[in-house]
Amino acid sequence: MCGIAGLFYPGTPKPIEPARIAAMTDALAHRGPDGSGVWAAPGIALGHRRLAIIDLGGGAQPMASADGDLVTVFNGEIYNFREVRAELAALGAHFRTDSDTEVLLHGWRAWGPDMLARLNGMFALALWDNTRRQLFLARDRMGVKPLHYIELADGAIAFASELKGLLAHPLVRREVDPRAIEDFMALGYVPDDASFVAGVRKLPAGHFLRLERGRAVPAPVQWWDLDFSRRARGSAADLTAELTDHLRTAVRSRMIADVPLGAFLSGGVDSSAVVALMAEASRQPVKTCTIGFDTASHDETEYAAAIATRFATDHRVRRVDADDFALIDTLVHAFDEPFADASALATYQVCALARETVTVALSGDGADEAFAGYRRYRFHAAEERVRGLVPAGLRSGVFGTLGRAYPKADWAPRPLRARTTLLALAEHGGAAYARAVGVTTPELRGRLYGDAMHRAIGVYRGEQRYVDTMASAPARDALDRAQYADFKHWLPGDILTKVDRTSMAVSLEAREPLLDYRLIEFAATLPVSMRLRGGEGKWLMKRALRPWLPRDILYRPKMGFVTPISAWFRGPLVDQAAALAASPHLLAWFDRRAIERIAVDHRAGRAEHGRTLWQLLMLDRSLARLAG
Known part of the structure; x- marks a missing residue:
């Protein structure tokens, strides 16, 4: 596993100091402590940090083809590289290493972008083709490996595995995108079609970007998608x-x-x-290894x-305190963007x-x-069956009225939260599912945001991407969508x-x-x-x-990693919850009195706002770190 970074000038091929790329890759040293490398030519430079996994002696990067016309840096693993290597050898390719990286060079020469369909792996790659004067960026089907990029004021395109690699470049402005704050408050993370830093983009999963000298930056091209519209036959x-x-x-x-x-x-x-x-x-x-909790x-x-x-494994267990929140700053540094999955x-x-x-x-x-292992799939499928029984024109009036009249019970298991279910049934399926996967509701966000935030985002809502995606999904059924x-x-x-x-x-x-x-x-x-x-x-x-x-x-009930964040904000983190209302980073976007209110109500047990307070805490730390 590795970290990659680079610069490309689509216009005039300006010289690039290798030290500039080294600074970007040094910010990614944790991704690759076993080695580093930089390759540069007029208008193009590639950098790499290596975590050696395969061909420890021969897989160093950046890696060039024998004739020097192709150079690549690559983060990830190609699991079927030996099969692809054999296919390329049959076409006349000569290999100098036993690494999966070299397969990318020969694969590009043989097939161009069609190479991607032959790869089974997780990857984010950058490949420079000197003959075509093209920089090719690509990301694996599922988005296992990340890739961020930005157009800089001097005309360069900068890219890196993590946001911190881009932030090491002095022309990347440390300005937050307010829409990303809305996305984060809605979903608990900044999704892959957004970025915390204004101007930064993430190459979407299953997409590639082909940058050419003398041409404007195009939109990414989707090379793979998941299709739920077909059905397998068989017993x-x-x-x-x-x-x-x-x-x-x-x-x-x-x-x-x-x-x-x-x-x-x-x-x-x-x-x-x-x-x-x-x-x-x-x-x-x-x-094997397992983390145990003292609760x-x-x-x-x-x-x-x-x-x-x-299975007679060599097993190791380490018990940790379920109330251990000392890693908060470590996570803020690791993620760069606010991330609320505790x-x-x-x-x-x-x-x-x-x-x-x-x-x-x-x-x-x-x-x-x-x-379909999550409980929310079961709830969504059941709700969609009920929606199918009641005409759309009646659902909002009937279920919405009942839901608003029903007592709120955040503390209860979802099947017993009739108010939540009734209000969900009043909505369109996509909108209801977007709420189900969300964290802080649009109504509460509306109360929390200050005037500057409301002006910045207008009618934009983080949940809408779910609604749009489900409406256009290649699917047959509500569960598919x-x-x-x-x-x-x-x-x-x-x-x-x-x-x-x-x-x-x-x-x-x-x-x-x-x-x-x-x-x-x-x-x-x-x-x-x-x-x-x-x-x-x-x-x-x-x-x-x-x-x-x-x-x-x-068949036992699903547990997963559970973190008692609600209890933290009524106990050891109660002072930090109260302090959020005084944070200058948050007050640029949020209303002081609204933050104070949810912290007090949560502490008193009048309402359940643990997840929202955790979001605000992680956002505050991330904003502070971005400000430098």
Whole structure:
């Protein structure tokens, strides 16, 4: 795993000082502590920080072709590089290394952008073609690896793996984009079609950007998309067998490494499945690690220990205090943008534990999105069935009136929160789902924002991207549309950002076998009943895993990493909650009295504002860091 950065002048090819690129890559040193390199020519420069994983001696970057016409830097892994290498060798390519990086050079020469469709991996790459005077930037299908870019005042295009790489360039202005604040307050993260810093863009997942000398910067081109509109045919037994093959292949392909490799093991279905399939494929005990909590309601170590015993893994456990919030500033530095998924605290800790013994760790991320594992999918599907029974013209009046009259009960489990359900039924399905995945409601945001914020964003709302995406999704069913939208927004913006930044912060490569694109494309074709049945998500996946995992693992309630942020703001962080109303960074955009009110109401137990206060705390720290 690595960090990349560079500069390109589409107009006049101005000279670039290598020291400028070195400063940008030095800001990414945590992504690649094993080596660094810079290559520069008139109007173009590429930089790299290396975390050596494959071909430790021969895979240094930037890497040039034998004739010097092509140069590339690359962040990620190409899991099928040996198969692609064999295909290229048959076409006459001569290889000088055993690295996956060199496959990109020969692949570009043979196929151009069509090379991407042949790659199975996670990647963000930059490739300079001197003959065509083109800089080619590309990102993997799911958006596992990040890539940010910006047009600078001197005409250059700067790019980097992380925002901090761009901020190392003196021409990048440290101005916040107010729409990104709205996005963050709505969703809890700054999504992949937005950026915290004004002017910065993120190359979307499954897109490439082809920059040419003498031409204006074009829009990114989508080279891959997920299609939920087709349906697989076959019996449950046949589809189970096909799914099993996909799972085995995905895990085995991600076990290729020239450094120690292991896995995260939470004791849930997804990480247990990965460990089971790794154990099946490995001659040595799989190295596994688990974070335990000192609070029983948050702790899953007994389930992880059962899986470790079942598959005879080399297992390590570290217990941490569930009230440990000392990592807040560490996370703010790692993410650059405000990030409110509090499970990042535990993710960072398990990554740090893994890095003590391995350089690569496999995770179970992606299965919930692919196989409908989240509870919100079940709720959304049920709500859509009810909406289908009541004419649209009546829904708003009937359900909206009932919902407004019903007592508010934030403290109750969602099935018992009739007010929330009734108000959701009053809305269009896309708008209701956008609320379900959101954090702070539009109504509360409206009260929190100050006049400057209201003027800056106008009618813009962060949830609208979900509404638009679901309306245009290649899908047949309400569940399809919700999953598709999560693949476009939630997965790259929250889950994959969380894993990338926390793992890279400790120089660990995290791999997600359950996001193998062939597995994901197969899952998208499954009939709804094989994803969600009888209120049970991941129905076919759990059926496929029965030979490996016991029922108490497959069918126990989902826990995940839970962080008691609400209790923190009534206890150890109560003073910090109160201090938010005096923050000059927040008061540029928020109303002082509104912040004071939610902090007081939360502390007194009159309302539940823990997640919103956590958002404001993370935003305050991020704004302070951006200001320098």
